[in-house]
Amino acid sequence: MNYKQALKHQIFEIISQSAEELQLDSYVIGGFVRDYLLQRGDAKDIDVVAVGSGIDLANQVSKNIASQPKVQIFKTYGTAMLRFDDIEIEFVGARKESYNENSRNPVVENGTLEDDQNRRDFTINALALSLNKNNFGELLDPFNGIADLDQGIIRTPLNPDITYSDDPLRMMRAIRFATQLNFKIEDASLKAITNNKDRIKIITKERIVVELNKILESNTPSIGFILLEKTGLLDYILPELTALKGIDEIEGQRHKDNFYHTLEVVDNIAKTTDNLWLRWAALLHDIGKAPTKKFHKKIGWTFHAHEFVGSKMVYKLFKRLKMPQNDKMKFVQKMVMMSSRPIVLASEVTDSAVRRLVFDAGEYVDDLMTLCEADITTKNPKKFKKYHHNFKLVRDKIVEVEERDQIRNFQPPVTGEEIMETFNLKPSKEIGIIKEAIKEAILEGEIPNEHEAAFQLMLEKGKALGLKTS
Structure with missing residues (x-):
């Protein structure tokens, strides 16, 4: 079967011409072919196999492109790569491989196209299209990968x-x-x-x-x-996830399987956000439930402080897997730590509770709400509707409070410097006490988030502390 249509981009003609000049056979193989046959859109990565030197072919292709793109050579692996027209093309010589049991890095020697297809991971990734003049676009499918694509195997x-x-x-x-x-x-x-x-x-x-x-x-x-x-x-x-699996029952009281619940939450959030780290937060939001699970005769199963324990576990997990130890990890920790806050809030949506939520979540309050909405996995239609309605009330209240009080990324309307200047203070605990009192008063709605009101409260608190204005 011929698939010339797949090779309509000019780069394939250039590779074909370059291979002929070097008297090599060349083929495009792997993901590009698979995704074309699955109609998964235009590929940005192309793997080319040369029966001979892939590095020589890459250099020749570069010479035959007017802009002569730079060729990156990876001698250890016998591969080369160049970019053209927003496409990354990797060249490798056809090879066969042998392994030892302590490493996934094989011993490599030159081989045929058939050897190269044998070493591929899956039949659907062993499909190749010829770039040779005599059979340009012909599909080479030694393992019946087309049938596996059709059957989804x-x-x-x-x-x-x-x-x-x-x-x-x-x-x-x-x-x-x-x-x-x-x-x-x-x-x-x-x-x-x-x-x-x-x-x-x-x-x-x-x-x-x-x-x-x-x-x-x-x-x-x-x-x-x-x-x-x-x-x-x-x-x-991720043993932290498998630890969530299973349902315990004591005296007829059961809890849900937190492993499968977690997967439902991840699928839910995948429908609403592409944010990888928010998806990680969904995956890990309940990991603290395994170590905090307890049974009490009067109230049944509890998972007290599982959010706090879970957020600490996130750090250890990220460290163990050598994942980023930066703001991405802190974001996941924060989402896990706060994952139950909007759920508790949804039963009684007060201004002060919303102000505190926005204060603590800061710029991530929308992400937190997205996570909590994904956490609704009840199969009871009435409860499902009620929970979503309650979260809508919380979102509406967040907008209302935000417009009025500007709590997100809160900055105190009275600075530490201003307190020091007013009372002729050096750095001291009194400054912290006054700032905390102003913050609490704003969050409780006792004063507006404005300088004048905060300044007056500062004077009152200073007086109560026995401070004198300068």
Whole structure:
């Protein structure tokens, strides 16, 4: 079957011409071909295999482009990359690989196109289109990848046990592709992932997180996390989540399965935001429930302070997985810490409670509301409608309070310097006491968030503290 239409961009003609000049065969392979056949939009990454030197082909292609784009060469891997027309093209020589059990980095030697297709992770990524003049656009599909695309199946070209043991990152990639494409991992492959799950230990945390992020960024992240749990990989990667699994029952009192509840929340939030870190917050918002779970005869199951405990766990989790230890982590911590606040508030929407919520959440108050709305997973239509209605009241009240009181990213209307100047003070605890009193009065609605009112309160508090104006 010929797919010349897939190769209409001028870069393919340039690669074809360059390969002919070097007397090499060349093929476009992998994701570009797969996504074209799935009609997933224009690809920005193209992988080209040369039966010969990929680096030589990249250099020749650059010469044949008027702008002569810079070629980045990665000698260790025998690959080269250049950018053209907003497209990233990677060139590699066809190769065959052999592995040792302590590393996912193979011993590489030159090979044929067939060798190169054999080493691919999945049949749907082994599809290749010829860039050679004599059969330009012809599809080479040695493992029936087209049928797997049509049937929505993730399958390895060779024995899955060997494929996953050789490079255990492929287990994460299989689950990621199943999630992104809503494909099924074939039974033999799924069993092989379960059999080889402990091999994930040789993969760097950074590579694992890349795949986790792609799962979280998909339309229905729960597909991936259910597969990670089913195969046993989740125990190695995010044991904080598997600890939430299961329902305990004592004296007829049960609690919900917090693992599956969490996945519902993540799927809900995936419908409303592309913010990766807010999706992480949804995934981790209940992790404090496992260590805080207790049963009391009078009130049943409790999870006291699970938000506080969970926010502390976020730090340890991010550190363990070598994730960012910066404002992104602090954002996730804050969302986890505050995840129940709007839920409590929704039952009685007072001005002072809303002011405090906006004060504490600051610029992230909208994200917090989005998270709490996603946390509504009740199957009771009346309760579902009621909770959403209550959160709408909270959102409306936030807008009203914000317009009137400007609490978001609150700055005290009276500064520490002004207090020091008024009472002729040096830095001291009295300044903190006065500032706290002004903040509390504004949040409680006792005074407006304005300089004059705050200044008068400052004078009163100073007098009460025995301070004299200068």
